[in-house]
Amino acid sequence: MILDVSQLNLSFGGKPVLQDFTFGLEAGEIACLLGHSGCGKTTALRAVAGFEQPESGRISLNGQVLSDGQRFTPPHLRRIGMVFQDYALFPHLTVAQNIAFGIGKQPAAERNARVNNLLNLIGLPDYGGRYPHQLSGGQQQRIALARALAPKPELILLDEPFSNLDADLRARLSKEVRQLLKQEQTSAILVTHDQEEAFAMADKIGIMHEGRLKQWDTPYNLYHRPADAYTARFIGTGVMLRGKVTGERCVALAIGEFCGSVPLNCRSHTDVDVLIRPDDIVHDDNSPVTAEVLDKDFKGSYFIYTLKLNSGETVYAHVAGHHDHPVGSRIGIQMTIEDLIAFPAKR
Known part of the structure; x- marks a missing residue:
């Protein structure tokens, strides 16, 4: 050293x-x-x-x-x-x-x-x-x-x-x-x-x-x-969504249920805060989960959409540049988290 x-x-x-x-x-x-x-x-x-x-x-x-x-x-x-x-x-x-x-x-x-x-x-x-x-x-x-x-x-x-x-x-x-x-x-x-x-x-x-x-x-x-x-909030772009641990492998969120690997320090807690980044949310017209477009930031080949969920929570979504939806409209979305980043919820 x-x-x-x-x-x-x-x-x-x-x-x-x-x-x-x-x-x-x-x-x-x-x-x-x-x-x-x-x-x-x-x-x-x-x-x-x-x-x-x-x-x-x-x-x-x-x-x-x-x-x-x-x-x-x-x-x-x-x-x-x-x-x-x-x-x-x-x-x-x-x-x-x-x-x-x-x-x-x-x-x-x-x-x-x-x-x-x-x-x-x-x-x-x-x-x-x-x-x-x-x-x-x-x-x-x-x-x-x-x-x-x-x-x-x-x-x-x-x-x-x-x-x-x-x-x-x-x-x-x-x-x-x-x-x-x-x-x-x-x-x-x-x-x-x-x-x-x-x-x-x-x-x-x-x-x-x-x-x-x-x-x-x-x-x-x-x-x-x-x-x-x-650190999770500071690095990159993302928001924390409140989730409920429904088993050793699953967490229920306002945008659906994640099942995979839940961090050990979260398994003994009912409520957790889950980090959602823009690339965790995919635009999908066939999804039963929809969100309201609050804002959009055009980057050329893609948009960063600010979306309001039915729960009132807000997320960001990385959406292909040819999907130009007006502010105020609703779009279908689905969650594509690969690795869950979560922490015991702070009340």
Whole structure:
């Protein structure tokens, strides 16, 4: 394990910002701290970087303790690279000089070779003589990453690195940055509130809420095996429907009965909350179950319909783009859940 963060606690003005915050990062792994604004994710990143000092808990990098409530290694001695939201490039330095900033003590030939290698790696081999103001936002982001990679740090931290870019560029760059980090075999932690960005980049994702880590897992497991109702609601698009357990294998819902595998922690409860995602609901004109179209969001090849059930509950449905039903009409639907995600109901 390259990074071990254990039971961090940190407060600002007496208000807890990180509470028993714990996770581990394997060598070469790319992780993401994901959560709403104010959940503590940037503070966690700054604590790892050394810009914030936790009141208690331990941070170790490659077996070396960086912070434990008594010892504290300052940021410049941590061998951690940082890529900021605003890129923080030096406007008076050329691209090559920006990249070389952290390796100024190396012999000139070695330094120039590293800069040229990184310029090739980020796909900007002929841009060394330009200045930051002559670059696009995406190009500046690549240069900021190259500068952070230049000293060959043990860990790279990225704080909302794509938030200033448009959606298409953000999606493309997130994949490119992942490839660059993998090529350099550099471990990294990304902070973002964008789920698509997190899923595109990360091997592991930590869901944060009120300074705590709700779940640290692969993107696949977060989506298909959320540990709690908060994570289930947070990841992807979905709603919770109230259901009644009718046996070890079945749950009755307003849209029909599911029979398959009911989670063990739900079998001793009568009422459960079941996560229903848009792809769990299929439009079917022959179904006896119907719902009212409250709203629809056209995506080109498909719609996302907002549907009101007879129970008064609302669900979303992923419907093919040629099924254009007016708001206020009723359509037939059926449930196609493969894996039931359910939790004991909270009254």
